[in-house]
Amino acid sequence: MTDIVTDRAGLLLQDVVIRHGDRVLVALTQHVAPGEVLTVMGPSGAGKSTLLGFIGGFLDPVFDAEGRVIVDGDDITDAAPETRHAGLLFQDPLLFPHMSVAGNLMFALPADIRGHMARMALVDEALRGVELEGLGARDTETLSGGQKARVALARVLLSRPRMLLLDEPFSKLDQALRGQMRELVFAKARESRLPVLLVTHDPADAQAAGGTTITLEP
Known part of the structure; x- marks a missing residue:
């Protein structure tokens, strides 16, 4: 197990491993400080949205997962989805x-x-x-x-929300609007001091987000 202080502010993914059958999709330990963005990139099927599901508490049962999700020192790994207070933004606004x-x-x-x-x-x-x-x-x-x-x-x-989980939220906007929404979303996250996990295919999203970028292999 990775030796990491678990009581600091932000989102901590500790010793997270997600498998589909014998295949390991995700294996990471990462801390996302308040107002910062962790960007997860990779092709379709690499496990990006699966990681969001694990953090948000709605992981499909076809996957096996281990590790801990800790927010501001609170271990929410086994908490019900509605009690995790994860703010979700998807490709579609879902109004x-x-x-x-x-x-x-x-x-x-x-x-x-x-x-x-x-x-x-x-x-x-x-x-x-x-x-x-x-x-x-x-x-x-x-x-x-x-x-x-x-x-x-x-x-x-x-x-x-205690954190923001962003699943390709800019992908259906035209190029000009993408830039505006990136700027607004990341500014609001910093203003609200929310740790952010961004899933994307677009390197421009990662560049705008700043922070750490990890790439999942297919």
Whole structure:
């Protein structure tokens, strides 16, 4: 077992090994400090999204995994997914089409924030933070791709995550929007002091993220 101090802030992946049958997909020990990004690259099938599943608590049972996931000194390896407080962003924004923009954001607010006015104030603040001020009443289907991505980011941040798990979140945006969203996501992570694990095929994502990059072999 790797000898690493487990009580420091951020995300610690300690002695993580993920197998599919006899094949080892992932074997690593890595610490991601608050506000920093660990980028995981590799071809399809190499185990990138599988690693996210292990960290988030939704690993497909066809895989065998060992090792520990520790956040700010708390071992969450065996915790239920909903108690891990992992903020997830995927290729698609996955907004609820039957809810307004504000409704989507309201859905993510923790239950201990009570009162409609208090909750709406946080929603309005979140929209300002992603440069969508005044769009709370909009139908999500009327938004551009870039606007939907910003709403998805705001929704994740409102949920009080302890870490961000990013699964190719920029891949479906055009080139100009990719740059804008990279800058916004990583700036918000630094501002909120959230450790980030980014899965991507795109070297430009890794370059924008800074931090450590690891490559999984096929």
